[in-house]
Amino acid sequence: MKTEETENKVSEPSTEYGKYSYADYLTWQKDEMVEIIKGKVFKPAAAAAPRRIHQKVSLKISSALYQFLQGKPCEVYTAPFDVRLPVKSIRNEDIFTVVQPDICVVCDRSKLDDAGCIGAPDLIIEILSPGSNRKELKYKYEVYEESGVKEYWVIQPTEQTLLIYTLTTGKYVPSRLFSPGDIVSSSCIEGFSLDLEEVFQDLD
Numbered sequence: 108m109k110t111e112e113t114e115n116k117v118s119e120p121s122t123e124y125g126k127y128s129y130a131d132y133l134t135w136q137k138d139e140m141v142e143i144i145k146g147k148v149f150k151p152a153a154a155a156a157p158r159r160i161h162q163k164v165s166l167k168i169s170s171a172l173y174q175f176l177q178g179k180p181c182e183v184y185t186a187p188f189d190v191r192l193p194v195k196s197i198r199n200e201d202i203f204t205v206v207q208p209d210i211c212v213v214c215d216r217s218k219l220d221d222a223g224c225i226g227a228p229d230l231i232i233e234i235l236s237p238g239s240n241r242k243e244l245k246y247k248y249e250v251y252e253e254s255g256v257k258e259y260w261v262i263q264p265t266e267q268t269l270l271i272y273t274l275t276t277g278k279y280v281p282s283r284l285f286s287p288g289d290i291v292s293s294s295c296i297e298g299f300s301l302d303l304e305e306v307f308q309d310l311d
Contacts, residue, residue, distance in 0.1 A: 129191055129202035140187065144246045146203040160310050161209075161234050164264045167306050168232060169210050175299050181214040181229065189223035190231075192254040197225055204250050209234045212296055227251070229295045232260040248272070252279050257295040267307040 126146035135141065142149045165185060172183040190211060191197075192204040202225075211228035213219060218226040231251055235244075244261065251259050252274065259272040259279065268286050272279035273294055285291050287307050292300040 126203060128200045129205050130199040132205050133199065140207055142207055143203060143205045144250055149246070158236075160264045161236055163310060164234050164262060164306060165209050168262075168301065171301060172210070172212060172296075172299065175296075176212070180216065181212050181296060182216070182219070183210065183212050184224070185210050190228060191223065191225045192227060192250055193225065204254075206247060206250070208232065214296075227254040227256045229256070230258045230260070230293060231256050232262065234262045234264060248279070252277075258293060264307070264310065267303070267310075269303060 127143050127148055128146070129143070132141070132143055139150060169183055169185045176183055186207045186209050188207060188211065190206050190208060191202050192206070193202045195201065208228070208231045210230075210232040211224065212230040213224050214229045215226070218224050218228075233247065248259070252272075255274065257274050259274075261270045261272070262268070268284050269289075269291060270284055271282040271291065273282070274280075282291075285303055287304045289303050290300055291303060
């Protein structure tokens with residue numbers, strides 16, 4: 108497989124070999140994260156990302172969700188964790204979107220199997236880096252909306268901001284831009300809230 112990679116930009120989707128499915132994905136020898144979005148292959152950009160900050164923010168949020176969800180039906184998962192988003196059939200060869208969100212919450216446990224999640228999680232959180240902005244903001248936005256992900260959080264750790272997209276009558280409605288000092292709540296994980304002052308502190 109060949110994908111064009113440019114510094115500070117996500118690689119362009121590969122069209123050289125046609126439309127890839129989850130069945131193809133399972134045969135690949137993967138030394139790095141690979142995702143398929145609508146049959147096209149995406150790999151991380153070559154540019155270095157703020158991995159330590161990314162991981163620190165991810166750990167804070169996933170830990171808060173894990174503690175909150177104890178004893179509740181919903182479960183939280185962190186990358187690498189395959190989320191398959193079928194359109195019609197759930198056969199491996201008919202699934203053309205497989206993503207690895209940074210954090211996701213699944214409340215319908217029938218969607219969980221040994222391979223990950225099949226169907227839309229209730230909440231997806233993506234933590235952006237310089238090499239992934241285009242993918243998260245465009246391609247993933249589209250498939251999350253189309254697949255019925257109820258809530259999509261986009262976090263920019265270097266700018267210390269959070270934007271929440273809430274699915275309303277099949278379309279995402281964006282929130283205002285949240286920043287440190289704000290306490291944000293989830294509309295699909297009832298009772299869960301997050302203090303952004305705590306999330307973004309001590310990232311140096």
